[in-house]
Amino acid sequence: MKSRLIPISTLIVASLFTLPGAWAHGPEEGQEAVNILQQQLPANAPGKKAIMLTVDYAPGQASVAHQHPGAVMAYVLEGEVVSQLKGEHKPVTYKTGDFWYEPPGAAHLVSRNASQAKPAKLLVWILVDEQRPVTEPYRQEGRG
Known part of the structure; x- marks a missing residue:
């Protein structure tokens, strides 16, 4: 299966208006690239889809x-990625070989390359309801 490159911000917007899996956009200048490696409907998790993808950050790039x-x-x-979920009191820098978990619905406030000189790359695995998008815009409480 041929992989597709898509920036996270494009996924957020496109996933609100398209059917699941209908992503066909390339990365735009200044945006991280998302490469979908595979997408499956696991037999042991009816109604869910599992997606494996990579996120490539150029030096200094952020989602x-x-x-x-x-x-x-x-x-x-590859490289180092700075991440902060809502409720965490400070961002955490993850280095090559490090990993983390985000529970469903967690707001990802910071996600960026820690380096201004070297690229960074993530391998991401997502389990989501079959009809839901992979990402959604962050909505602060009290705002639409």
């Missing part, structure tokens, strides 16, 4: 604040 309606596991393949 817009977002949230995932499903569970997320991330592993740093």
Whole structure:
């Protein structure tokens, strides 16, 4: 299966208006690249889809604040990534070989390359309801 490159911010917008799996956008200048490696409907989890993807950050690149309606596991393949979920009192820098978990619905306030000189790359695994998007825009309480 041929992989597709998509920036997270494009996924957020596109996933609100398209059917699941209908992503066909390339990365735009200044945005991280998301490469979907595989997408499956696990037989032991009816109504769910499992997605494995990579996120490539150029030096100094950052994602817009977002949230995932499903569970997320991330592993740093290359470089260093700074991440902060809502409720964490400070951002955490993860290095190659480090990993973390995001519970469903967690707001991802910070996600960026820690380096201004070297690229960074994540391997991400997501389990989400079949009809839900992978990412959604972050909505602060009291705001639409």
